[in-house]
Amino acid sequence: MLGRTAKCFCYGLIAEIEKKITEAFEVFDRESNKTVDGREIGCIIRSLGCFPNEAEVQELLAKIEEPDGFVHLENFLRVMTEVLLDRRFQPIPEDVILHAFEALDENKCGYITKEDLVKHLTEEALKLLLQNTLLLVIVPYIFTPEDFRVFPLQCVPT
Template sequence: MAESEEKGEDGLVAEIEKKITEAFEVFDRESNKTVDVREIGCIVRSLGCFPTEAEVQELLEKIEVEEPGGFVHLEHFLPVMTKVLLDRRFRPIPEDVILHAFELLETLHWLWAETEVAGLPPPKCQWASIRARTPGKELGCSSVHLHP
């Protein structure tokens, strides 16, 4: 039983490494198994991970970056990124949270348009507290920064 689990785990690691290698090769413009360090964030995001820029920098600290020019070799990137994917780090924001954010933006746009139609001056950059209704769902937001 333990042997079959080990083979399954090895298969998973091999599959992950293949995905990483394929993503890396898209950005390897000279086909020499290196990419510009500035491409690492794009590669990570193309693999379904969504780190902040600070998290990308932390990731780069774990990877040997060749100086000068700032190139990353696949052999240095592969083990670090494999661990990231196995640990399920940098997961995307849940879909319902993104949907809620877009609904709120739509509501804010509606509020902005209403002030314009009513001939009111546009909101200045200020912190406001709003409660808005959209069909079938109440949206609440406090401390929304409105920009003109």
């Protein structure tokens, strides 16, 4: 049985998680009616630091989506609290992302040009690989607007 301090800690942790989920949900709740379009659930989940593949998003969505295609905060909150507490859908480890970046940086110059990125994204062999991981590979990097080069976050030029 949990002691009083442990119970307070658990309730505080759950309250903090629910607040984080609610804030992420509200960004997409354009009408402020505690509902979002089911098509936006993947973005909301990823904004919470979870990185499910599309099949996992659809599986989650099947549990919470209403027949009209919308998801209510109450249902999303219940499911996502459990997901976050269980630490499901963890991000790809940084070393794997860096390895993918290095594979795309053929010239070994520490960045990827727009042309190189387009070339890689349009090659048939990479299309299948990138279908589920494109955002996971690109998200941890910064695009420089002046010439659209992509840098790993730890190597952003000043």
